[in-house]
Amino acid sequence: MNVSVVLFTSDLRLHDHPPLRAAAAGDRAVVPLFVRDRAVDAAGFAAPNRLAFLADCLRDLDAGLRERGGRLVVRSGDVVEEVCRVAGEAGADEVHLSADVSRYAQRREERLRHALEAAGVLLRVHDAVTSAVAPGAVTPAGSDHFAVFTPYFRRWTRERQRDVLGAPRFVRVPDGVGSERLPVDKGVPDGPAAGGEREGRARLAAWLRRGISAYEDRHDDLAGDATSRLSPHLHFGTLSPVELVQRSRTAGGAGAEAFVRQLAWRDFHRQVLAARPHAADADYRARHDRWRTERTARADIEAWREGRTGYPVVDAAMRQLRHEGWMHNRGRLLTASFLTKTLYVDWRIGARHFLDLLVDGDVANNQLNWQWVAGTGTDTRPNRVLNPLTQARRFDPDGAYVRRWVPELAGIEGSAVHQPWKLRGAAVGYPDPVIELSEGLARFRQARGLG
Numbered sequence: 001m002n003v004s005v006v007l008f009t010s011d012l013r014l015h016d017h018p019p020l021r022a023a024a025a026g027d028r029a030v031v032p033l034f035v036r037d038r039a040v041d042a043a044g045f046a047a048p049n050r051l052a053f054l055a056d057c058l059r060d061l062d063a064g065l066r067e068r069g070g071r072l073v074v075r076s077g078d079v080v081e082e083v084c085r086v087a088g089e090a091g092a093d094e095v096h097l098s099a100d101v102s103r104y105a106q107r108r109e110e111r112l113r114h115a116l117e118a119a120g121v122l123l124r125v126h127d128a129v130t131s132a133v134a135p136g137a138v139t140p141a142g143s144d145h146f147a148v149f150t151p152y153f154r155r156w157t158r159e160r161q162r163d164v165l166g167a168p169r170f171v172r173v174p175d176g177v178g179s180e181r182l183p184v185d186k187g188v189p190d191g192p193a194a195g196g197e198r199e200g201r202a203r204l205a206a207w208l209r210r211g212i213s214a215y216e217d218r219h220d221d222l223a224g225d226a227t228s229r230l231s232p233h234l235h236f237g238t239l240s241p242v243e244l245v246q247r248s249r250t251a252g253g254a255g256a257e258a259f260v261r262q263l264a265w266r267d268f269h270r271q272v273l274a275a276r277p278h279a280a281d282a283d284y285r286a287r288h289d290r291w292r293t294e295r296t297a298r299a300d301i302e303a304w305r306e307g308r309t310g311y312p313v314v315d316a317a318m319r320q321l322r323h324e325g326w327m328h329n330r331g332r333l334l335t336a337s338f339l340t341k342t343l344y345v346d347w348r349i350g351a352r353h354f355l356d357l358l359v360d361g362d363v364a365n366n367q368l369n370w371q372w373v374a375g376t377g378t379d380t381r382p383n384r385v386l387n388p389l390t391q392a393r394r395f396d397p398d399g400a401y402v403r404r405w406v407p408e409l410a411g412i413e414g415s416a417v418h419q420p421w422k423l424r425g426a427a428v429g430y431p432d433p434v435i436e437l438s439e440g441l442a443r444f445r446q447a448r449g450l451g
Contacts, residue, residue, distance in 0.1 A: 001029055002026070002093065003028065003174055004022075004029070004031070004093075005033055005095045006019050006020050006030055006095075006096045007083055007095060007096070008034045008061070009237075010237045011129050012058065012061050012196075012197065013061070013237055013238050013240065014061070014065070014168065015164075015243070016165045016166075016240035016243045017167075018098075019096035020168060023096045027172075029174045030070070031090045031092065032065055033083065034058060034061075035077065036077075037078075038077055039078070039104070045361070047325075049359050050359055051183070054236065055184060055195075057238055058074065059183075060197055060199070061196070064167070064198075068169060069170050070171030070172065073177055073179040074180045080108065080112050083116070084119055084121075086177060087116065087121050088119065089177050089178075090176070091174075095112070095121060095122070095124070097112070098125075098126050098130055099130070101271075101277075102364065103277035106274075129237075131266070131270050132244070132267055135270050138155040140155075148378060148380060149264075152271070153264050153268070156267060157264070161245065195232065195233075197238040197239075199233075200238035204239055204244070208248070208251050211226065211228060212228070212248060214226060215255035215256070219262075220329075220394075222316075222317075222328055222330055223400035232359040232360040235360040235362045241263060241266070241267070244263060245260055245263055269369070273363070279367065281348060284368070287382060289344075291340075293349070294349060301339075301343075303431070304339050305318065307406070309431075310432050311388045312406050312417055313389075313402055314334065314335050314388050315405070316331075316402045320405050321335075321354070321358070322357060325358060326360065327354075334391045335350075336369070336373040336374070340370075342385065342441070343434070344440070344444055344447060351367050354366055375448075383445075385441060385444065389418060389419065392418040393415065397415060402418065403417060406430070
């Protein structure tokens, strides 16, 4: 019997899954395998909200496989050791894996290739599974990646994507391959929405039916909550980015075009990180910053993390992050700008905090968005500063978002909620601003040598 192993990583779905379809070709038996990677836990990425979402995803994946005659095999330990062990137990002659972009994923793939070759097993790596367009598929002349989004997007738009694949009708798993129990969702209080492919596809259908048409006009509306909320499903791979792009384009209209552009941003960051893995923790473009650190800015950093900076729109976004494990994209931009540009704190401190709490905490998107805001990344205007009061007036004009997340200010009506320090006695228990905006701007400009 010919046997393949499919190693699931950040692609926890059955629809549009090229490694699974290739593994099952020619009536081969398949071992669908997920390894709970101890290295990921040791690195601090096993946040409770992500573990809860992952548990949903794995249970749903197992249920989908059982409907097709199969099952999910779950192991814990070193990924390379466990894959080799399962391949040996099953008598597999090939292992299928989706390509990934982080430094850790690239090293894991290389280690796995060498170990499997030593055992006489072939490793097949599939592109365009966790991205719509594979990193390196489009490159500029004289470079291995695009460093600016707009020219990348032009090429990305013209690139022909592969066809979307249906889910397999039948999955035949060989006998004798043992599995651990599926993880149990421990019911994180105020945790994320449910995970899993079924939930992701239901959310996608609702988004295409009711939300995407208004996305161009409403995607920055903080209180309106008019974004797709699909980012956790993209991060865990319960939805295919190829399918998202194609179904969005079929929906058509300005909203769909704006949404597809955001999916292209995701691919853009992935191709940057694939080419420059060090950008996960080192400046992509050094500005010679002498950032304030945990030691030198402890009180300001804690105020930012806790949502007590005295700037209501910043605090509302930070409290949403802590409560939901998710934050509106506009909130991500303005809170990151406040930390790096107004407080002049090292972007890595903020990026780590986001990864600690975000259900959709994706290394490429998170780190490179933080670098974009900090001015050390791909932004062509590295010294831009997002003024939180201007941002509040534009994207939360009547203060509804602030009142939702900062209950101390719930009694203040209208836009006055954004400057409670101007209202004597109106904000009981709410702190004064940690810094004057003009002071923060002056410090940043001096640090960057802008006069």
